[in-house]
Amino acid sequence: MTNLVIFCVVFVAYLAYSEACSCLPEHPQTKFCNSHFVVQAKILRRKTINRGQNVVYTVRVLKDFKLDNGGRYSRKQKIYTSASCGSYFELKKEYIISGSINGHRWNTGLCSWNTKTSFLTKYQKNALNLGIYKNNCSCKEWRIQDLLNITY
Template sequence: MDSAKMCGFLATSCVLLLTLLGDPTEACSCAPSHPQTAYCNADVVIRCKFVGNGTRSGLSVQYEIKTTKVYKGSEAMQELRFLHTPAMASVCGYEHKENHQGEEYVIAGMLDNNLVRISACSFIQPWAQLTPEQRRGLSLDYSKGCSCQIVPCYSMPCSVDSNSQCLWTDGIVNQMWNGGSQDKSAACLPKSGNPGLCTWQSLKSEKSGFLRKARLRQ
């Protein structure tokens, strides 16, 4: 057996051993992802309600949903009825809790043979828990920053490698990636007049008129 095949065999064996002998959650590890990164990397971003329990078929679980809004994707996504995820937690399968049925969620998924697939690492957040700035990002601003790159800072010192990158420090400053100021209220966007330079920009708006608020609630 050549070295390449041997490496592949050993890697597969390790995965099987983790699945069969270890804690099934240990094999799934998710890197931190800013909402903008999740939006830009996804094929589909929607707001929806789960209307049924998951149905298992082989190595996959299918969840029935009702789509209420499409933030990214074709018009056909408005009729999207099912989300698909791995059946096993060890390969990052997503499990939706029954007591959260009917609650609206924002979900970022990937297209695979006309199926929308999600995982435990996908952006799946209750709509009610998103800040007004995150809602604005989904509707207006995140799409403008997809040429930029958000780089998590895991330990100091840290730096960026290019002008198109923004350093994400919530994990250092707040000891948590989700819930920090950059996560909750900012986006990494091209600077006006210098599109090759990306900088953190606040999504907070001084405008608080009725029409503005109504638009962000949609």
């Protein structure tokens, strides 16, 4: 009986831990449109802060796909993320990084659209560079499940 109780406690703890850092899948355009910033950036530095709870990355912004700059930020930017469920970036690599801006603080996380630029598909590169994602934020992406649930 005690083995069963121990198993149940461990199993529930495992489920709680595994669900704590998960996100629902979303189309890149949805993530783009729901973000305050979307940039192509090179990772310069990584620093752990707040007793290991957060990480701040210093990046060089190579291209801005959303803000149109307007003098609102510098080309060298700090981007904050959680150490436990945040995003991890390799130093000296280039990424597409998206997230929110609170005051002057840029934040990103596990559920943001963060990917190495080398992993982008040809369509994603074109959608970013030609403004397809930016100019179509009012559009809704359709999933096959949505189409199957349509009643006439």
